[in-house]
Amino acid sequence: MKLFMCHMYVFILFSMSITFGGFAQENKTDQKAVLVTGASSGIGLKITEELSSKGYFVYAGARKQADLDRLNAMDNVQSIKLDVNKWDEINAAVETVKKEGRGLYGLVNNAGVAILNPLIEVEEADLEFIFNVNIYGPYRITKAFAPLIIESKGRIATISSISGILSHSFFGPYSMSKHAMEAFTDALSAEMKKFDVHVSAIEPGNYNSKIIESLIKRMESNDISFKNSLYKEEFEKLISAYGADRSRFKDPKEVSDAVEKALFSDNPKPRYMVVPNEMEANWTITQILREMVQLNENQSYKYDREALIEILDKVLAETE
Ligand SMILES: NC(=O)c1ccc[n+]([C@@H]2O[C@H](COP(=O)([O-])OP(=O)(O)OC[C@H]3O[C@@H](n4cnc5c(N)ncnc54)[C@H](OP(=O)(O)O)[C@@H]3O)[C@@H](O)[C@H]2O)c1
Structure with missing residues (x-):
């Protein structure tokens, strides 16, 4: 009887290890795997926390050992050393994911940086810095992981920004990089x-x-200052209005929810604008309409108001 109970116990444990993905090696392919770049903080960390807590397996890209250790300690998360500018780390990450045997269903191009600089003063090295992470980063990561994503008929989500539509003083380099992500997508x-x-x-x-x-x-460590800038006053105002502390802004859970829809809903959309208030929606939608009006304004085949509304109705019907 004792032997029978013992066998039953082993059998139950074995069945449980097949049933629950987090438990078992045997069940790796049942748990959809997602790679998130820049998972150490902000939006990338939130996506990692949310997806892993919902049972997806997350390969969380980070650069610093302390971040890698912190991410690795989370359930359903395996951290991967991944600087999106370094091909050796990217290639090693692809090998790691392949070896794990889960395949890769989702790729989230999240890693990103910002600089604030007037376009007539920004150093070429600073432009290279931001374009390298924000444009070449998603290009490199997508190219490297595309075979795995194609194999699983998976999904790719890239964190662009409302700055992919808007562009303002000092945000030029950042907006240029995010406009590029709109075209990339x-x-x-x-x-x-x-x-x-x-x-x-x-x-x-x-x-x-x-x-x-x-x-x-980065500005402090690279000794970037605006004391000789033609825009000194405007810049100082902007930096004091913005500040390093963004805790007055909402937690990015809504952004992570949109990523989850892009990756896992039956009917994923090409774009998910996620804004914390109506004002930011208004800036963005107004800007896209303003561009449409400006484009139409002086062209040889200019559409009148009625024709524009007809086009709008057609586009609305396409998205329903
Ligand atoms: N927060 C917003 O309001 C907002 C709005 C629109 C769009 N976005 C976009 O959201 C994305 C995430 O930004 P965030 O706001 O969450 O900022 P964040 O907290 O600063 O996170 C940025 C992440 O990118 C990583 N990263 C930077 N350079 C990298 C590189 N060369 N290789 C790999 N990882 C790198 C950072 O890693 P380290 O910790 O190692 O530096 C960090 O994990 C960015 O694409 C950003 O443009 C943010």
């Missing part, structure tokens, strides 16, 4: 259609994160 989406891979852009407004804290740290 549209072209990639068309190219991935034949592989049944869906591609989305997520356009957050202002949420709490370390993005401005990191920007200010």
